[in-house]
Amino acid sequence: MYTVVVLALPDTIAFDLATPIETFGRVRLPDGRPGYRLLVASHETSVQAGPLTLAIDEGLDALERADLIIVPGRNDPTVPTPAVVLSALRAAAERGTRIASICVGAFSLAEAGLLDGRIATTHWVAAEEFASRFPRVRLDPDVLYTDDDTVLTSAGAASGLDLCLHIVQRDYGTAVAADAARLAVAPLHRPGGQAQYIVRNRPTSRTSTLGQALSWIEANAHRDLTLADIAAAAGLSTRTLTRRFKDETGQSPMQWVSGVRIRHAQELLETTDHTVDRIAAQTGFPTTSNFRSQFGHVLGVTPGAYRKVFRPQTTAL
Template identity: 45%
Template sequence: MDTVALAVTDGMLHFELGLAYEVFGSAPDGVTGPWYRLVLCGPGPVRAGRFLMEPDRGLDWLPRADTVIVPGWADIDEDPPAELVDAVRKSHEAGARLVSLCTGAFVLASAGLLDGLRATTHWAHTQALADRHPKVEVDPDVLYVDNGTVLTSAGKAAAMDLCLHLVRLDRGSATANAVARRLVVPPHRDGGQAQFITAPMPAPGRHPLAELFPWVLERLDQPLTVEDLARRAGMSSRHLGRHFRAATGTTPLQWLLTQRIRRAQELLETTDDSVDAVAAATGMGTAATLRRHFNRAVGLPPHTYRRTFRTRSGAGSGSGSGSGLEGTR
């Protein structure tokens, strides 16, 4: 069973802490087999915002975990506690996968774990991270960065993106999608956090593309074009492109291709359909077209992906080692 430890001390952000607890604390309905063992580790009673928590273990227990998650750090102007930084460093030396959510990146950077690596944090604090830790290559535009054994996310909602990415790596797309459905969030978001810096998120139910997205996802087996999407949305292709860029950070065709690849991943993990059948079900047309796009996006041909994700836990389980993917597609 994979053990996930949440490393907490006074001053942690309760949103990111609660989010990780929701994702890794219990399996969604319909998912069989063992789930993660979640352990809260801290130096005695810990206060996060107005919440007081009693950890399960001390910080010295962190090196026993397979994955250590550091939630957001509230006061980035202060150095993180030395005992937290030391425990995080020892966890990495012991072989744990280290994950920071939002400003938790400052803890990983203080431990020297981000030196020479690309990393991200909340867009409002990327410059501070770069200034304080010049050896870190800070990317202010992505939702998360996966360096294999060290992963960082941007702020707030991007922490959910990274947590779902971890589930996808460990247990496959179908399980990650099940977790996303339980939490009523999208299983994968396109684009980077740059789209959120100056433009406010659209009000629920009022975004011009709110009805288009589910309509497209129900028709991925069909040969949809930009003109088809624009006609459905009741706007010109040019306006559709603008709305897509604002909402997803990418173009309609790139977004559509990403959804087709995601659906192909799920079918490869959960069915015995041939590659030709998967290609037809995802609107790729031919197996050759699916192989070309799938290999380019995922880094593996479909048959290798299926063998990898179907032989480790039945429903699809990844290795937990890095994929080299970033939350920018």
């Protein structure tokens, strides 16, 4: 039996805290024995988790008995993790204990230096802040979770469940993990990654000098556009347009157009029963195969798989 210690930090996200408790706590082996022993530990005797106040019985010394430590996210991950917690995490890592984070719990792992040089992920909303604060971490904001042997990370919310089920499968095999997934009423493996949930290419205040161009692209992305078309609409030379796009969006104008087209296609897949061929034509892709290729490259799933997730009441294409 493995001992799992869930770390409860101040302002912890209740969902992130509950996910490993419920998932690991319900794992049963073929002979009926529990697969995991669950403990919740903190450096404080009570912790606020949103509207909940939690009484914590275990101190940080519980981490010394752990085979696996789970670090849930906090509502404000930019608040420094208490130094005593960081020291306890470093000591656990030195002992070879597996440590995993859920959602923005990756911030605490990164603060402790446990993610330096490793591939890691976190919630896509916090990815830019994370990358800025922890440049030594090889951040992949598109995946649902990462597994670097003794250090694991997951993206937001439900991705914590994906990671927990992955750990169960790693510890006890597919059959036990499949039973755990059925109890959670969740797939053992979800298609694609976090990329399909990211809202892309929406104009922000940081792109204010390109406001005219972005608005024009939004309304005309379905057309067969060229760089010259966009520059003319923006009243700029193609060279100036390209430079401003690079500076303010990190993309070329045509990359931005492709992103807008994909977002429009996502909306149609979610809200209509139009065929993939029709959606490709409506959103400006030259061919259906080009649409499928670009959609899969950016989101990591096919248009049909995306529709099943976000419009499950429709029939498969």
